Every structure is written in C-alpha cells, then in structure tokens.
Amino acid sequence: MKKIAYILFLLILSVSCGKQKIVISSLPDLSQKEPDRPDWLKNRPSGNYDYIGIGAASKIRNPDDYTHVAKNNALSDLSSEISVTVRSNSFLYVLDRNYKFDEEFTQGIQTFSDQNLEGFQFMDSWETEFEYWVFYKLDKALYKENFESRRKESINLSYDLFQKGKEQKDLGDIGGALQMFTKGLATLKEFWGESNSVSAEDGEIFLENEILFELQSMMNDISILPSDDKVILSLYNDYKSNFELNISHKNKPLKNAKATFAFKGERSTVEHDFISNENGKAYVEVRNVRKDDRSNALEVGLDLEYWLDNASQIEKEILKIVRPKQLSIPIILEKPTFFIKSTEINLGIEMGTALISNVIKNGLTQKEFKLTNNLNEADLILQLNASTEKAGTSYSFYVAHCDMEMKVLNNQGNVVYQNALHDVKGLNMDFEQAGIKALSNVAEKVKRNMLKDMINSVL
Missing domain, CATH: 3.30.160.180 (Putative neuraminyllactose-binding hemagglutinin homolog like domain)
Known part of the structure; x- marks a missing residue:
C-alpha cells in the first residue's frame, strides 16, 4: 500500500508539472510508515465563522522553499472563499457598463489580493518525506472589521484629494487638478466594487462617480483649435508648414499642456510633441510628408500623463477613459x-x-x-x-x-x-x-x- 501511495503521489506531481522534468536522485525509504493525515485534510473544516485556506507543496519540486509555496497556496485558497460583489451603484459597475475599460484589468480589480488578508492565523501543518501541507483560517468578523477600517480610511483620503482637485481646477491649474482626481480614484481601487458614499454640502454623493464626473467635465472643457482647417504644403511655402494650435480651458489659454502630433512621413510615421506656452499655443513643423498619400493627416492630441508625477498603472488606465477629443487635420500637398x-x-x-x-x-x-x-x-x-x-x-x-x-x-x-x-x-x-x-x-x-x-x- 505504501508503494502504491508513493506512485500515486508521483503521478499527481507529474500531471501538475506538465512538461517540466523532475529528477529524483534516490528512491525514498518506503519502509517508513506515512504519518496519519489530520482531520482537516480528510474533511475540509466548516467555514461558518472562518474563511479556510489549505495549501500544499512538493518537497521534490520546491526543496528550498516548500513552506513558502504551501503558505501562498493556502492564502490563495483562503482568498477564493471571499466573494466580491459588484454593487449596482459602484464605480466598477459604471466602468463595466459605460466605458471600454480593459476586461482583464477590471477582473483584476475584483480579484481579492492576498496582501490584504490581515489577521489570518496559522492552524496546523502536516508533512511527509515528499509533501508539505499547511492550514490557515481567517475570522470572518475580523476580516469585515479590517476591510471596513481600510475602506473608511481610503474614502477619507480620496475625498480630501477630490476637494484639492476642485480647488486646483478653480485656480486654472488643470494639471494639478488632474493629478488630484486620478490619485483620488486610484486610492479607492480596492473598494471600487463597493458603494462608497460620503456626505457633502449638496447631500450624499457616490465618491468615485463624482470624481469621474468632475474629471470628465474638466477634459470636455479643454479645446484644441487649429489655426486652419487643413495643412497646406506647396511650392510657395517650400512644402513645409509651421502649424499652430491654440489650447484652452473654458476659453482661457492653457499653458504647460503637452500636445502630441503625428503624420505619415516619407519613410515612417513622424511624431512630435510640444509644450504649450503662456498663450496656450503649440507648434509643429510639418514637412517631408508621404507624397502619394491622399489620406495623410496631422493627428493631434494631448498627453495627459505629462501632468502626472510617476503615474501608476491604475492612473494610466483611468486616463484612457477621460482623454479629450483628438483632432485629425487633413494634409494637402499641392503639386505644382x-x-x-x-x-x-x-x-x-x-x-x-x-x-x-x-x-x-x-x-x-x-x-x-x-x-x-x-x-x-x-x-x-x-x-x-x-x-x-x-x-x-x-x-x-x-x-x-x-x-x-x-x-x-x-x-x-x-x-x-x-x-x-x-x-x-x-x-x-x-x-x-x-x-x-x-x-x-x-x-x-x-x-x-x-x-x-x-x-x-x-x-
């Protein structure tokens, strides 16, 4: 029986390893009796009051860190028991319905992170010569208490950033406001599936939705006006044009905005950027365009990341849904x-x-x-x-x-x-x-x- 059990364990390992080759330097001593498996391995404990996590690791595959691997597997098992419900008035629900947010990204937000499993307890471990098992649990009431404590702290910080963002916006500092708004949303990332409401002067508001509304409104108030409705290249301007753009927010010149330009050049796409000056003006020289391309155009946009200091991945994702409209200005090559x-x-x-x-x-x-x-x-x-x-x-x-x-x-x-x-x-x-x-x-x-x-x- 011991030999059969050993062979079965090796078969399980070979399936889990796929094509990875496992080298066993010597056969185990099958004369030793395997210790009895504990009750928590024979029958999974009830989870009425606790979240349960049980994980295993092969000592053959992980000879140096099998305890660490088993612990991670147990915590992953434990976190899978914690259901994440996306509420209908939550920010994540709004993203899924109204914006083309990256599906893998939103699923990642809904997935519980092991690093937030505060208060889990080691209960027991069991091992043989070839395998190691570990058992953890987390009190459900304690988890909920810690979760709500973190959420309240994040809401307070997010609301503070939101207020600072509105102040920056009123002062005309669009870059500063953008930074405050995106950080305010990112601060609540772990709780986007919840209804995070706060009491404001106008009554109760759902915080992330309100921040997104302010952010989108601010972007909608940014206008990019070209000096002409087309870029004309001819013999009389030596087939080059120093094209001008006027960038403004609520009809006031917007300085320190990073405009991006792209057009089809003779050999490849040409890309430029220019920081708007005190008068909200940005310039690009269009020259050496592709000669036989009637569809060529000057593509103009704003690089919002320029306004953020060391933007995180979550902040970059947020920017994708609030970008101002881009311009496509036809390039007309007037042949002599x-x-x-x-x-x-x-x-x-x-x-x-x-x-x-x-x-x-x-x-x-x-x-x-x-x-x-x-x-x-x-x-x-x-x-x-x-x-x-x-x-x-x-x-x-x-x-x-x-x-x-x-x-x-x-x-x-x-x-x-x-x-x-x-x-x-x-x-x-x-x-x-x-x-x-x-x-x-x-x-x-x-x-x-x-x-x-x-x-x-x-x-």
Missing part, C-alpha cells in the same frame, strides 16, 4: 503646375512627335501634376532641348548620337532642377531611323531614372 517647352531635333529636322517630352508629360500626369499651355498659369517651367547627329556606322548599322539637356525653373527664373545626357547611341538601318532610336533611348533613360529625381527635387 508645369509648362513644358520642348525642342527635339533629329539630324537637323524638328520631330513631329516629341518622344522625350511625351514621356515626361505622361509621368507627371500619373503623379497627379497639372500641365498647362499658358505660361502665366504655370508654377514651374520645364525646358528640354534634344538633338541628334550622325556618328558613323558599326557592323553595317548606321549610328546616331543624341544629346539632351533639361532644366526646371520657378517663376523667379531660378533653376530648381537640371540634368543632361550625352552621346546616347541609336542604331538602325539608316541615319534617320538611328536618330529616332537615339531619341527613344533618351526617353527611356528619362523615364527610368531622371523623371523620379526631377519630381523629388520639386516637392
């Missing part, structure tokens, strides 16, 4: 209008079909640039000159070379881009067709390489 002046000559004769300029026109329109035949409407002038000349023969083929120069000028006559190709070869059965081939080869080089560089230089 081109006037193209092209001369393409093949062996002294101007081409009827401009091969190179047609490639450029197609490339520009595909990238949503505008073209005009009216010089006065143009933002940029593209000048292109290309010509071919005979270059002899090669293996019965006629050879022609093409030279091409291209310039892009702004309205002030300044060159914003220029490039050239020289001696681009064309071969065919006669010189005229060889010249056309050379022009076609230049057009292909412009399409593959030069056009992209030119577009990047003007945006």
Whole structure:
C-alpha cells in the first residue's frame, strides 16, 4: 500500500508539472510508515465563522522553499472563499457598463489580493518525506472589521484629494487638478466594487462617480483649435508648414499642456510633441510628408500623463477613459503646375512627335501634376532641348548620337532642377531611323531614372 501511495503521489506531481522534468536522485525509504493525515485534510473544516485556506507543496519540486509555496497556496485558497460583489451603484459597475475599460484589468480589480488578508492565523501543518501541507483560517468578523477600517480610511483620503482637485481646477491649474482626481480614484481601487458614499454640502454623493464626473467635465472643457482647417504644403511655402494650435480651458489659454502630433512621413510615421506656452499655443513643423498619400493627416492630441508625477498603472488606465477629443487635420500637398517647352531635333529636322517630352508629360500626369499651355498659369517651367547627329556606322548599322539637356525653373527664373545626357547611341538601318532610336533611348533613360529625381527635387 505504501508503494502504491508513493506512485500515486508521483503521478499527481507529474500531471501538475506538465512538461517540466523532475529528477529524483534516490528512491525514498518506503519502509517508513506515512504519518496519519489530520482531520482537516480528510474533511475540509466548516467555514461558518472562518474563511479556510489549505495549501500544499512538493518537497521534490520546491526543496528550498516548500513552506513558502504551501503558505501562498493556502492564502490563495483562503482568498477564493471571499466573494466580491459588484454593487449596482459602484464605480466598477459604471466602468463595466459605460466605458471600454480593459476586461482583464477590471477582473483584476475584483480579484481579492492576498496582501490584504490581515489577521489570518496559522492552524496546523502536516508533512511527509515528499509533501508539505499547511492550514490557515481567517475570522470572518475580523476580516469585515479590517476591510471596513481600510475602506473608511481610503474614502477619507480620496475625498480630501477630490476637494484639492476642485480647488486646483478653480485656480486654472488643470494639471494639478488632474493629478488630484486620478490619485483620488486610484486610492479607492480596492473598494471600487463597493458603494462608497460620503456626505457633502449638496447631500450624499457616490465618491468615485463624482470624481469621474468632475474629471470628465474638466477634459470636455479643454479645446484644441487649429489655426486652419487643413495643412497646406506647396511650392510657395517650400512644402513645409509651421502649424499652430491654440489650447484652452473654458476659453482661457492653457499653458504647460503637452500636445502630441503625428503624420505619415516619407519613410515612417513622424511624431512630435510640444509644450504649450503662456498663450496656450503649440507648434509643429510639418514637412517631408508621404507624397502619394491622399489620406495623410496631422493627428493631434494631448498627453495627459505629462501632468502626472510617476503615474501608476491604475492612473494610466483611468486616463484612457477621460482623454479629450483628438483632432485629425487633413494634409494637402499641392503639386505644382508645369509648362513644358520642348525642342527635339533629329539630324537637323524638328520631330513631329516629341518622344522625350511625351514621356515626361505622361509621368507627371500619373503623379497627379497639372500641365498647362499658358505660361502665366504655370508654377514651374520645364525646358528640354534634344538633338541628334550622325556618328558613323558599326557592323553595317548606321549610328546616331543624341544629346539632351533639361532644366526646371520657378517663376523667379531660378533653376530648381537640371540634368543632361550625352552621346546616347541609336542604331538602325539608316541615319534617320538611328536618330529616332537615339531619341527613344533618351526617353527611356528619362523615364527610368531622371523623371523620379526631377519630381523629388520639386516637392
């Protein structure tokens, strides 16, 4: 029987360990008789007046701290007997119904914490060569007394923070008020499932709900007004804008607020932040935006954590439900209008079909640039000159070379881009067709390489 009991215990350990490998250096002495199990292990004690906690640990798995492991398991067992009821007028009930609070987080708040098990008593322990068991209990009346004592103390502290927060708010110190309100809520975290009411000047109030109302009202009174309803980037501001925001609380400038900005840059999302000045103004430079993204926008918000000193995780969670509305301001990239002046000559004769300029026109329109035949409407002038000349023969083929120069000028006559190709070869059965081939080869080089560089230089 002793051998069977030992084998059963090892089987239980192997199941609880999963894939963890247990190494036993030597077999136990099975000749020793296992001590009789105490009554509290044979039949769990009644919990009419006490919360009961029984825990075990394997001496094989935990040779150095099995007593500590068993104690933790017993206290966890004890705490599981303490039911947590979320009352309908409690703060936790409000969070579950009205806000998208993290489910795992709210469940964690409802779970009783072992560190608050004041007054538990060690009753007994029992062990064999391989296992250790421990028995604790906690008087229900004592637990309730300690719980209510902690709750009363937390309510008083929370109410004091609430009053200080309202004073800070009235003085216009929004950061200070935010800190007091969030700390007031965090102080009562353990008791969010209870109805925590206090007597105030206007009568009885439910404290956390009142703090949340004040906090949300304060955030709703914060406004972020942009200097324009869109960010315009064009040739005339060098495709960058020093965009201005006005941050206020109840129409009064809000200083020392941390505004956050984000937009899609050429390679990745660009993020900035700026602290509002005495006049409630914050600025961000928008430049180097993604060129072909019509949906690009300047996303604006407030970093409320900036106002908190060493914010705890619970305070950060609270901030998630009271953030002011964010702004999304469209970024408009106004691409310039081109006037193209092209001369393409093949062996002294101007081409009827401009091969190179047609490639450029197609490339520009595909990238949503505008073209005009009216010089006065143009933002940029593209000048292109290309010509071919005979270059002899090669293996019965006629050879022609093409030279091409291209310039892009702004309205002030300044060159914003220029490039050239020289001696681009064309071969065919006669010189005229060889010249056309050379022009076609230049057009292909412009399409593959030069056009992209030119577009990047003007945006």
